[in-house]
Amino acid sequence: MHELRFGLTAPSQCNYLPLQQEQLVFLLPEQPLDDTLYQQLLKFNFRRSGEQVYTPHCPACRACESVRxxxxxxxxxxxxxxxxxxxxxxxxxxxxxxxxxxxxxxxxxxxxxxxxxxxxxxxxxxxxxxxxxxxxxxxxxxxxxxxxxxxxxxxxxxxxxxxxxxxxxxxxxxxxxxxxxxxxxxxxxxxxxxxxxxxxxxxxxxxxxxxxxxxxxxxxxxxxxxxxxxxxx
Missing domain, CATH: 3.40.630.30 (Gcn5-related N-acetyltransferase (GNAT))
Incomplete structure (x- = not known):
């Protein structure tokens, strides 16, 4: 996988665990995505939302476990x-x-x-x-x-x-x-x-x-x- 650049969202209330704060790491949108790169990112706990891919990176919680x-x-x-x-x-x-x-x-x-x-x-x-x-x-x-x-x-x-x-x-x-x-x-x-x-x-x-x-x-x-x-x- 070639070098990629990521961003981090501001903390917000988690939709699944209300007592936790949620943050997401996301691939910066100026970088070209295709199905081959996405397939690689899936192996590292990423998901797709619209045109973007993201993974949880929460300050005090590691509860989200990708399942395959x-x-x-x-x-x-x-x-x-x-x-x-x-x-x-x-x-x-x-x-x-x-x-x-x-x-x-x-x-x-x-x-x-x-x-x-x-x-x-x-x-x-x-x-x-x-x-x-x-x-x-x-x-x-x-x-x-x-x-x-x-x-x-x-x-x-x-x-x-x-x-x-x-x-x-x-x-x-x-x-x-x-x-x-x-x-x-x-x-x-x-x-x-x-x-x-x-x-x-x-x-x-x-x-x-x-x-x-x-x-x-x-x-x-x-x-x-x-x-x-x-x-x-």
């Missing part, structure tokens, strides 16, 4: 297999396609209003979704989940030559009992294996944040802890 799964090693648990069978019986199916050309905002807005009215993304705005879907230097795809013929869930997925990175999932709130977020990961692992990807990145895991607890159930997995990847499960 090797699709060749993953074995679904009994409960995950039951969920897949339940979804199949209900006529659930999925596609993975390019992100451009469809309007997912109504579904996104409904999800934010019902699921995250107390969070930093409320009230929803089209610019929030556009920033995740549109990136000039990266191939962004969407995993679309259907029940029968109805679109019920969308997962925004970054793709490079060797990896998929799950960015964000939103879904019809009334479909919560099918756990579309968990199904999205299971489906992405299927696609990752079929397309010979080395890793599926799931974003950050914070053990004390209940909203992220579901990621720990996907094993074996690796977590980026204090500058190194550690295996679990």
């Amino acid at each position: 799964i090797n699709p060749r090693d993953f074995k679904p648990s009994r409960s995950q297999r039951r969920l897949l069978h339940k979804a199949t019986r209900a006529g659930w199916h999925y596609t993975l396609e390019q992100a451009a050309g469809s309007d997912y905002y109504p579904l996104f807005a409904e999800y934010i209003r019902h699921k995250h009215a107390d969070g930093s993304m409320f009230p929803p705005a089209p610019e929030q979704l556009d920033g995740m879907l549109n990136c000039t230097w990266l191939n962004v795809k969407v995993l679309k989940q259907y029940q029968q013929q109805e679109l019920v869930a969308v997962t925004i997925v970054d793709e490079t030559a060797e990896v998929f990175s799950a960015v964000y999932t939103f879904f019809q709130p009334e479909c919560s009992h099918y756990s579309p977020g968990i199904l999205a990961i299971l489906y992405l692992l299927q696609v990752s294996l079929a397309q010979h990807k080395n890793w599926l990145y799931l974003g950050y895991q914070i053990d004390s944040c209940q909203k992220m607890a579901y990621k720990a159930a996907f094993k074996p997995q690796q977590r980026f802890i204090q500058g190194q990847w550690h295996s679990f499960g």
